[in-house]
Amino acid sequence: MKKQHISEAVIRRLPRYYRYLDDLHNKGVIRISSNSLGSKMGITASQIRQDLSCFGEFGQQGYGYNVKELRGEIGRILGIDKKHTIIIVGVGNLGHALMQNFHFAQNGFSLEAAFDVSPALIGSEINGVLVRDLEELDAYCRASIPDVAVLTVPQSVAQQTVDRLVDLGVRGFWNFTNREVTSEHPDVRFESVHFADSLLTLSYHISRQ
Amino acid sequence: MKKQHISEAVIRRLPRYYRYLDDLHNKGVIRISSNSLGSKMGITASQIRQDLSCFGEFGQQGYGYNVKELRGEIGRILGIDKKHTIIIVGVGNLGHALMQNFHFAQNGFSLEAAFDVSPALIGSEINGVLVRDLEELDAYCRASIPDVAVLTVPQSVAQQTVDRLVDLGVRGFWNFTNREVTSEHPDVRFESVHFADSLLTLSYHISRQ
DNA sequence: TAGATTGTTAATCGATTAACAATC
DNA sequence: TAGATTGTTAATCGATTAACAATC
Numbered sequence A, B: 001m002k003k004q005h006i007s008e009a010v011i012r013r014l015p016r017y018y019r020y021l022d023d024l025h026n027k028g029v030i031r032i033s034s035n036s037l038g039s040k041m042g043i044t045a046s047q048i049r050q051d052l053s054c055f056g057e058f059g060q061q062g063y064g065y066n067v068k069e070l071r072g073e074i075g076r077i078l079g080i081d082k083k084h085t086i087i088i089v090g091v092g093n094l095g096h097a098l099m100q101n102f103h104f105a106q107n108g109f110s111l112e113a114a115f116d117v118s119p120a121l122i123g124s125e126i127n128g129v130l131v132r133d134l135e136e137l138d139a140y141c142r143a144s145i146p147d148v149a150v151l152t153v154p155q156s157v158a159q160q161t162v163d164r165l166v167d168l169g170v171r172g173f174w175n176f177t178n179r180e181v182t183s184e185h186p187d188v189r190f191e192s193v194h195f196a197d198s199l200l201t202l203s204y205h206i207s208r209q
Numbered sequence C, D: 001t002a003g004a005t006t007g008t009t010a011a012t013c014g015a016t017t018a019a020c021a022a023t024c
Helices: A008-026 A034-041 A045-053 A067-078 A093-101 A134-143 A155-168 A195-207 B008-026 B034-041 B045-053 B067-078 B093-101 B134-143 B155-168 B195-207
Strands: A084-089 A109-116 A129-133 A148-151 A172-175 A189-192 B084-089 B109-116 B129-133 B148-151 B172-175 B189-192
Touching: A008 A034, A008 A045, A008 A067, A008 B195, A034 A045, A067 B195, A084 A093, A084 A134, A084 B195, A093 A109, A093 B093, A109 A134, A129 A134, A134 A155, A148 A155, A148 B195, A155 A172, A172 B195, A189 B195, A195 B008, A195 B067, A195 B084, A195 B148, A195 B172, A195 B189, B008 B034, B008 B045, B008 B067, B034 B045, B084 B093, B084 B134, B093 B109, B109 B134, B129 B134, B134 B155, B148 B155, B155 B172
Parallel strands: A084 A109, A084 A148, A109 A129, A148 A172, A172 A189, B084 B109, B084 B148, B109 B129, B148 B172, B172 B189
Antiparallel strands: none
């Protein structure tokens, strides 16, 4: 770790680097230069080298980067090796879809449990994960605090769910409620997926061409 | 429209402005200054005024902005008033979740149809929208080209689906496949929702505190 | 060794913030 | 009118790109 402060812009590019490197590795590519990676990704070689230099020296002059090694390094920077634990709160369509399709393990997360209020769901297993009664949430967290909670609850209970989980010790939130949620607690981190924001930027672009 | 080139950074903030203004309007707030909107959103008043000035003059000295009016202006800038048409290609868990939960109409989109290969789904209606046989896609698009296609197909057919739709005239793609998709065609726009990228940035942050 | 490519420093470019005259 | 707040210009800050010595 070299730099004091790493900008959010750099951090947001790391998963994309990881994705490309993973792809290259799966295709059997052994080494790559910042130049050819840059042209594949549509960014400058300079930016890649500058970004990586925030975290260390991963390349070799005259050779470039070893794909597998660099993927590993970026994986470690992102914390993929940390085996974080995660729970899903709210098993509606979206929560269900994430349980069924999203590869938590591939991203270094172990999906431990899901919670909902619906009697029809409670006790069932989705993709090997038990859906528990939301009433059990407190007891569950007191036994072991998950690193992250996926918020797929209705908008109306988004903030109160956050408050409850923060009180229980949860510090990471992956927020799909399309609501801004906050916390007083300084260590709490939110990462929001705003579907509408995404579609609206597309709307903006297609509206003027 | 004042400025020649609007930066992507500005564009990506617009939906958030819209969201906040919509919220304020629903709470009955009539007017707001850049200063108080800024502190609500955690950004500077300067940035808000600078951003808005790219598109016109929407405020009044000594008064601020009329909430409803400004929401309307930003809505128009984003194209929410344009009544874009959209189709969903791939009705798995995620496609299904979007059909059930996402408020397309609220964001200026009319969801016209969905397509899948599964005989169990074809012919059914989800939230008032007919699921059609993917075989019908070509005929459907020849009758009327949707502005946007939601890509919720499996990764393995992501790019070929794009190619097919671009050939049919579709120019906007809301991509959920977690794959980079591209097109030679210069007018085609992609907006990708990369779940893994989002979770990995969260992973990064919680890994170091 | 010669060629290739890194990591890093310097230069450029763009985005954010501050300041303020204009004006409701 | 006086106070408030805009839109815009200027100043600052940060991020991206270019250049190049170091070195595999």
